Amino acid sequence: MKTTGKIIREKREKKGLLLRHVSAQLDIDTAILSKIERGERKATREQIAKLADILDLDKESLIIQYLSEKILHEIQDEDLGIQALKVAEKTIKYGLTKYK
Template sequence: MKENKSIGEILRENREKKGLLLRHVSAKLDIDTAILSKIERSERKATKEQILKLAEILDLDKEGLLVQYLSEKILYEIKDEELGSKALKVAEQKMKYINKNKSGN
């Protein structure tokens, strides 16, 4: 079994599991089927709003799907970068620092 699915794969699997056609889902999203097709094959990125709607339409956990979506957006930023891994680690450090110093003050 595939342990690391792209958000596109998740969307397609769950759409098919529900027996929905591109046409059905894209109508609800108010976009052309072509885009949804591309999103499912990772040829295009969805917008945050589309992800949230898709979670509703396909009965998926919103938070979970959003985390997947954001993580792909992050990786997209560094996909061609030698130093991507280092940058990610530093980003996490900074994130910790930010969270530490932002409570009630």
């Protein structure tokens, strides 16, 4: 499966943009963008949105991918992760999110 980082790097290179071009627009150091692309760091929610604009990527797909990685990070090395995901899904579907 394609990761957020790989999607970004691939598109950036396809567009012939350098890390410094894109990182300047994001107002961060190239080092961070480099790490984001290689999956060593997570981007912020805002950076993801900007990246979609800058790189002309489908914003919704990118956000979905990004959020799914955040979710996976949350349950990494939890045996009960999958079950927790299913409960979360059901809870959302019942529209009970707010009534915690």
